[in-house]
Amino acid sequence: MNISSKMKSALEIKNRNFGNKIEFSYPNETLAISTTNDSCNLNCAHCNGHYLKNMTPIDSYNEKVKTRNISSMLLSGGCSFEGDVPINSHVETLKKLKKEGYKLNAHLGLMDEESIKNVCKYIDVVSFDLVFDKETINEVYKIDKNKEDYIETYENIKKYTNVAPHICIGLKGGEIKGEYEIIDYLSQNPPEKVTFIVLIPTKNTEYENVSPPNLDKLADVLCEARIKLPNTQINLGCMRPRGMYRKKLDNIALQCGVNKIVLPSKSAKEKALEMDMIIFETKECCVL
Template identity: 70%
Template sequence: MCKESKLEEKIKYAYNKKIENFGREIIFSYPNETLAISTTENKCSLKCAHCNGHYLNNMVSIEEYEDKIKSRNINSFLLSGGCSFEGDVPINKHINTLKTLKEKGFKLNAHLGLMEAKDIESVCKYIDIVSFDLVFDKSTIEEVYKINKSREDYIKAYETIKNSTKVAPHICIGLKGGKIKGEYEIINYLAKDSPEILTFIVLIPTKNTEYENVKPPNLERVADLLCEARIKLPKTIINLGCMRPRGKYRQELDQIALDCGVNKIVLPSRSAKNKAIEMNLKVKESKECCVL
C-alpha cells in the first residue's frame, strides 16, 4: 500500500471519529471580543528563534487595557508577555489586575510558561483557563528557546497548572525550524489523561527571526499529526489556532484540518468556509479566544 493511500485511510478514520463523538458541527472563531494584553510590553528576555519578540507588538500593554475596553466590546482577555530567562511569563507580578478583571466579570486565559509552582497556584485563583505550550524534544527547547529545560520541566508545570485550574495544552507543529520533532510524543503523553481541549498551532517563518527563511512543516506530515491526535484523543476538543502561516499554505491547511476532524478553526480561510458548506457541516461562530 502506498504512503499516500495510508494517509487517506487515516484521515477518513479520524474524521469518522470526530463525527462519532461530536457530530457534524464545526466552529469558526473570530476572537474580536478577546483582548490580548502583554505583561511585559514588547520585551522578552529569550528572543526565541521563531518569534524574537515580534508577536508582542500586536498586544496591548497591561497598563493600557482600560482605554481599549472603552472602545471595544471585550468579554475576555488573553494575558501573555515575554518570558524571563527561566521560561516563565511574569503574570504573577500583576495579581491585583487579575483580581480586578475577575471582579468585573471578564473571562481570563493566560500564558504562564514555566512558572514556579507557588506562583502558578497563586495566579490560577483568578484564571479561567491556561494555554500551555508543551515541548518535549530537548534539542528543540535549546535551539528555539535557548534555555536549559527538559520534557520533565514542561510536564511538571503542566501538571501543576492542571491541578490549579483548567488547562488547554498547545502543540506548535514544526516548532524546530519546520521539522516535526517531539509532537507525537506529546500526543502519547496527553492520551494517558485526555485534556478537554487541545490547540494546535503551526510554525510561521517570521521576518527578523532566526527562522525567517525556513519552510513551514510539510502539509502531509501536519495532516498525519492532526489525525493522530483525533484518533488517540477522540473526545478532546481539537482547535486549529490563530498562529499559522497565511496565504496558500493556510488555505490548504484549513481544508486539511476539516478533513482530519478538528472541532474549531480560528480565523478560517475562505477555502475552509467553502469546504465546510460542501461537507454539509453545521457551522457555528464564536467571538472569543479558541479555548474560551
C-alpha cells in the same frame, strides 16, 4: 495506513463523537494583553519578540475596552530566562479584571508551583505550550530545560485551574520533532481541549527563511491526535501561516476531524459547506 485512509478514519471518529459540525472562531471579543510590553528576555528563534508588538500593554487595557466590545482577556508577555511569563507581579490587576467580569486565559510558561497557585485563583484557563524535544527547547527558546520541566508545570497548573495544552507543529524550524510523543503523553489522561498551532516563518527571526511543515506530515499529526484523543476538542489556533498555505491547511484540518478553526480562510467555509457541516461562529479565544 496512508494519509488519506488516516484522514478518513479521523473524520469518522470526530463525527461519531461530536457530530458533523465545525466551530469557526473570530476572537474579536478577546483582548490580547502583554505583561511585559514588547520586551522578552529569550529572543526565541521563531518569534524574537515580534508578536508582543501586536498586544496591548497591561497598563493600557482600559483605553482598549472603551473602544471595543471585550468579554475576555488573553494574558501573555515575554518570558524570563527561566521560561516563565511574569504574570504573578500583576495579581492585583487580575483581581480587578475578574471583578469587572472578564474571562481570563493566560500563558504562564514554566512558572513555579507557588506562583501558579497564586495566579490561577483568578485564571479561567491556561494555554500551556508543551514541548518535549530537548533539541527544540534549546534551539528555539535558548533555555536549558527538558520535557520533564514542561510535564511538571503542566501537572501543577492542572491542580489549580483548567489547562488547554498547545502543540506547535513544526516548531523546530519546520521539522516534526516531538509532537507524537506529546500526543501519546496526553492520551494517558486526555484533556478536555487541545490547540494546535503551526510554525510561522517570521521576518527578523532565526527562522524567517525556513519552510513551514509539510502539509501531509502536518495532517498526519492532526489525525494522530484525533485518533488518540477521540473525545478531546481539537482546535486549530490563530498562530499559523497565512496565504495559500493556510487555505490548504484549513481544508486539510476539516478532513482530519478538528472541532474548531480560529480565523478560518474563506476556502475553509466553502469546504465545510461542501462537507455538509453545521457551522457555528464564536467571538472569543479558542479555549474560552
